[in-house]
Amino acid sequence: MPRPYTRQRGEEEIDVEDVARDPRPGMYAPNQLSWASDDRHIASLLAEPGAIAPQLIAWALDADGRMAPARPSVQPDFSFAGPESPAFETRMRRERPRSWTDGIKCYSWGQAPGSNTIIFQANGSVYIQDGVGAEPELIVDAQTHHAGLAGGPILEPKLSPNEQLLAFVRGAEVHVLSLAARRGGAAAGSGSGAAGAAGAREGEAHGGSGMTAVMGAHRADAMPISPPLSHERSADAMRDSPSPFLLGVLPHGEPPWRVGVVPIQRSIGASPGAAMHGHIEFRAAEELERYDGYWWSTDSMWIAFQETDESSVPPFVIPRPCGELDDDKLAESIRYPFAGGNNAIVRVGVLAARGGADAPLWLDLGIEWERRPTPAAALSGDAAPLTDDAPGADTAPRADSAAGGARGSRKARSMEPTIPYAQPRKRPVQFTTQRDERSADRPAKKASHPPQPALGNYGSTGYARFHDGYLLSVDWGCRGELYVQVEDRTQRVLRLLRFAAPGAGGAWHVPQMSMPPLVGTVVIEERSTSWVDLQTCMRELSDGGVLWVSARSGFRHLYRYSAVGACEGALTAGEWVVDTIAAVDERANLVFLTASLGDVSQRNLFSAPLRARHGQPRACSPSELPDDALMGGPLPSPLPASVATSAPPSLEEPTRLTREAGWHEVEISHDKTRFVDVFTAVGKPYCVTVRRLSDGELLAVLYQTQDPRASRLPLPDPELDTVRSAQGDVLNAVIYYPPARFARPWPLLVSCYGGPGKQITANSWALNAAMREQYYAQEGYLVMRLDNRGSARRGMAFAQALRGQLGNAEVCDQVAGVKRLIERGLADANRVGVVGWSYGGYLALLCLAQAPDVFHAACCGAPLTFWTGYSTHYTERYLGLPDTNAQGYRSSSALSHVPKIRTSASLMLVHGLLDENVHFRHTAVLIKRLTQCRKTHELLVFPREGHILSEHEQRIYMEERMAEFFHVAIGAGRAAGRASASGSPAVGDKDPGRGGGGEAVGLSGRRTRKGR
Template sequence: MNNHANSSNCDPVGGRKRSGDDSEGGEQTNAWKRQAQSVVGGHDNHHHLEQPTSQVHQPFGSTNKGGSLGTGFPSDRARALASIQVQEVVRYPLPGCEQPTDFSFSPGGSVLCTLYSRGGTLQKALHVCKIRADGPADAGDLPLADFEVMAEPPRGSGVDEQHLSLEEKLRRERLRERGLGITRYFWSKAAAPSSPAPEGSIASPFVMVPLPDGVYLKPVTLRGRAASGGTWDSLSELQRVIPATTERPVLEPTISPDGRKISYVCNGDLYCYFVAEGQTRQLTQDAEKGLVNGLAEYVAQEEMDRRTGHWWSPCSTKLAFAQYDVRHIPSYRIRHHLGAAGGAGAEEEHEYPFVGKENARVRVGVVPVESPEGRVWTDISAGGRDGGGTWEEYVPRVGWFPDGRLYAQLQDRRQQTLQLVQFDAETGKRKTLVEEKTSVWHNLNNCFRPLSKYVAGDGTSLRGGFLWASERDGYRHLYLYTRDGTCLGQVTSGDWMVDSLDGIDESQGLLYFSGTVDSEIERHLYCASLSNCEGDGRKVRRVTKEPGMHHVILDPSFRHFVDIHDSPSQPPQITFCSLSDGEPVCMIHKGVVPTADDRLQRLGATPPELVTVKSQDGATLHGAIYRPDPEVYGPGPYKTLVSVYGGPHVQTVSRSWILTVDMRAQLFRAKGYLVFKLDNRGSSRRGLRFEGAVQHRMGGVEIEDQVCGVRWLEERKLADPDRVGIYGWSYGGYMSAMALAKAPEVFKAAVAGAPVTAWDGYDTHYTERYMGLLEENKHEYESSSSVIFNAPRIRGRLFLIHGMIDENVHLRHTVRLIKALNTASIEYDLLLFPSERHMPRALPDRIYMEKRIAAFFEKNL
């Protein structure tokens, strides 16, 4: 579950908002998530106000102290502000966010590639970023990188979402993908085959580009290194080698390590395409409705961040694959009310695993690509039980050690036991390497990393060992293990979190990670020694320099890295830096708002003020205030809107540009509202104790903390206690509706978008992680944590919004709440979108939604 409406992802694709970003780092990553920069000021010992380094009340683009609109007199600015339309909220990309994304280095680091959408559109193409050590410079005297187009989508391919297969539409939903054109690309990692390739075939190295109508390849010749102006050549355009149609979509194409094969899934079966020969072999043949090979089941994609369901062995001769079986799960039908009355397209069926019901049955097999009949099943047998707490319910991770051992991570139904197990690929027999138990829950991550050649200082070889991330001490940290599962010690430690493991330089015994060492609302790159097995936090070295949020991509030689940095006063800026000292070498993308995009200037936008508030139990809560212009609206108190998510696994307040370009918040601020955000207990990047405050009782401490935040504003004469509203989406929609029931004396109006209204109607993996098993916590499921149960207590005005084909939080949630409100004779407003899923996408729908939200608060506050 995620906060999607008015997506706050500064990447123009509006990607998935997850905290922590524990992606695998290395050569290719979805290049960044943003958070921001401020300098601490002071109030008292309990609360402090942090002011961004820019002049907080100086609007972007202004040339006079009074503001950037009209003549500078309040009456002129007020008239200008009043003319601003809600269309300003919905246009993508957001101001300052038209930057390259998805950086990756080619094999060996010859060139640096990126996806780039120029001209303020969502249409992306693949570019080579030419790093320069000299030449034209920016204002800071850094050389400027050049961009060359490497590949563009063939005419008509991937230009809109109208003609995608259902499978592709749902994949984009799981990723919260808004981009068009080329949205993914992958490098082959091997040189050309030793024998000549047949005429018309593709030789590696090549770039693979999946598009809706098939898989395309582009062979390239690479020379030099990216840091010194590496070059590339290609004699051909993109060539389609695996065709796809809406009836036969090609899903999850994956290049083998030797670059000679591409695996993919079509209609539930696994296939292998041999690149040099141009031939395809079917590897499985038992797919049927509800039985699928090689893909991840719904909860693995939505809740476990496992996107794929098959994995190449290091030698490229075998494929491990997951087979999931949902034939025993009753279909949940979603009607397309604007489609035909019957037949194809009238409805879609989903085997949705509801709380307390059976999960998908998952097993893992290994198939030799040259002799598929030799398939071997491992002894994993996960899922298919009804929440009885039995062992081995989920398979969140699968992969291979470099020496050919297969591994998997396994979770129990309660998600309080997590195992790392290895398998013999020939027999399927297992051995347990690590077992972790907790009384809270295990947050899955992607920080596990096998070692292939590391030798410790005492000469001990750790080939076959691995790094493992755990929250056993309350914060996510890294631990070093031998091949047989013996823990040698804790490599990082302290009251801070490791967000991601970005790279391991085994030859030097160094690891690079991103985390919260210096601030829980910042993100930086750090370096530590693998030999630091006593976990001495003092031996961690910070690499990135500027305050704010940094997302990095390391080059394969561990000499340089790409740094994507932003803060409340700094749009995303991308530099090519030295890994040894963090110093910038070349400017890839200057972080500026294009002069043609005057939205921030017209809104008189300023970075929000960052504050801290104490919860009732003394926990520090981070907040952000969007304060109206006092020269137009006076010193306060103001009518106030709380923008809320509030759920676990998400952080909304950080030192980031994305706070500044929350266009809905800025629009409300420009119209005289004070907008407030607060990360309550239960939110992420603060450690397991802070996040675990919501365990077994959602909708409790989260509401308490939001009330605390409003009271804090009232004490400072910022919020008018009679004119406070709240809005949110998904979990934020749940919070908004619950606020009217549990704190009606505080909140007078609420907008609840796609809300979960009863947790027995959501999926197993997410809900049971936090609420526990239904049969063990049924009272809480059906009472305090349920909006349905609390509906008779709702006071004030409630505005419900939902997409009618939402396959994540079903429309049924809002319908059940409507029934309860009708029974209790409670009035409400309702807006339904017949063709929208969990995240409204169509521009007319988003414009209309923002108009309705603005009118609702104008009327009711």
């Protein structure tokens, strides 16, 4: 491909290095903001401009909520002093929340009343700090291993609510460490007075003998410490803002260490490739956004934990062409649940926090875990499911199905009898027998799925057991109850289960080892003919009731339920959605929530009365669900009127508490008097303030963006616009205009994502800092972002346009946006390109194939090309199961549409070989199909990168190649070619009177300064 013309760029222009740099200009902002229990301190992770590793900082407030006198501190931080090559498991955990920085990654405040103790993890080791003025103490060293205890990275360190114990996961087991020794100010068992004796007694009570062991003896290579930060750098970063404390910093040149008792392994029975304790499975982090694998009870007596058994999920091998990483490993193996195949078997157990390793009390989640063969199409990459004799059908082992079979037998595993329902069991003991009388009379439904053995009811409640399902969340109640959310495999039924608290003696009095699982009560059941929204907003009330968010009315709204599961009515209503429950103040009879009320591109804080003022909205009756609503067959759209029930009339509209138009993320203090407001909007970089909750009065400014790039680089405000789709829906769009010197109509580049549940047009500074969009606009392109049907915060009817078939409505809506810009005379109809990553890469490919008259070039990054090769939860949520919606899977596959791509179209594929989410084989089978159909394409492969490119130089190269691609396909290169053929001037030469024509469009390369 010919190299484009490269012009000189000034210091105040965007180049590909700016596009590739992360974080983007002005996106340095405090994250993980939280209040200490004393409500006098606020902590956050914050990276200074130019730095990658964040620092842990805290602000101190006076009693009235205003800023206390500043006491700046400049000391060494915990940045890792060199290139990091973390273990594969650690890299995978970072990939899920898209976090690749080193140094301090997470922290939490202690929960004891009035406490400002803080715990954090840096470079794998765990530290604790008694207040913002204290020095951090190393309590678990990642480099230290103890005989008889599991090794590996330290995961999820958490203080108990009373701050006496520390739990963490290591080697797939839950461990607990007593902190009594350090609380006494001396090493456990050191014999130094009462503190030493108390420490020894605590060690014995904790399951040990009172003997001591070095937990973090200093090693020269155990904790590299970065050079001290300069005072000038710190002052610049916090100019015009209150000076915070720097937490997690050490006296220069004095690495920490601490002596304490050896941690106790509390869970038992983990096995490599099988049962893991305290571990979350792939789908929990990637699709459910749940990153916790265990949970402390509020009284610090118990730990609930997740057991994950992935042995029935076939291993998927990712080759590593660059084997210099991880001791020359040539491949990585992950357990990836493909659509239609097995999920990991998950159950929840409860352990006493103190004592030695012991068998847990298991909870009966009401799920019969299914074992099924992984569809051959998921393994081979074909667009439609294959037969068993098709190529690739036996490329991975299969586990037993529910009907039996010898292949993949697990009889040799000693833990097999403890898997719930793997073998016939006696009827579980009933701890609660609350019965929904309406459920008991529900008529039996016809099954659209192949016949299965009768599953029976969940205890005596009248609710049928789920045939396969998911664990969504686990929460402890204030009285010791456990609340667990589960949903069925089809994701059309979601239940909130409540498990009884321990008895008066503080324990569940059930014989160990032979105990039956504990059965819960179904408090709430949500049903839908499409899918049930994931519920992350549940809040327990003091009377045992709960606040619950449901989309049963067609929009996510807030409902109040009694302790016995009766809906007392809706608290909010209307054609807008509740995003989060920020806090509940029962004394003031108020609930605080963030929502889209007023403008879907904004998020604001509101308050609403906590007591429902109207009757219960009618719930969807099971008899109104279609017979094929169970296993993913085609369903009617839109929802039947009987299902999309109306909300109670004349509910009082919530009171808005945030004042500025834009996007607000809030954290409310424990005493419900103040809130931290992280505010941003188009043209307004991040600003973090403390405000009074009652009236929004400003109390303190904690942080204002000081990134010099945000002011140096041209980042003009894009235009927030709307487009009417062919179906009449109003679609939100963002338009980036080129400088006036470029004549129109301009070449158009569509930057898309398009996947369900996302929003890329929110009113925030992130639109200004969208560097790829700003770069192409600077180079003479008109750039559009558009939220098509299926995007977030628009209600269920808008989302359900994708139901049963992906890729159709999305393309139609993107086409509507393009045509509108052409009609306005802004875009050149002959030069339209599209770029996207992941789902956006899939959509870009479909735009080129399904709308060849509209799109002429596409750059597809990590494209998802066939849905049988993607994960269960995400895919089946929208398409159902492959064996019940084969046509939907086939028509949704990009491979089916490759023949429609025109030979004149330009196509570029970009992918990382180590992609653990959208595997590289998606691109590999696409290349095979393109070759079969004689479709020209370009390929850019990154051997050492995963789903998102993490190395800066790799990103620079990618952006250079993409810029060259679009320059030739739709930019100045294309215009010059057309001009030569027709004798007409190129776009840059049109209308010289409009601002210096002749400048090339779509120019790539790094910044060229004078003299270079």
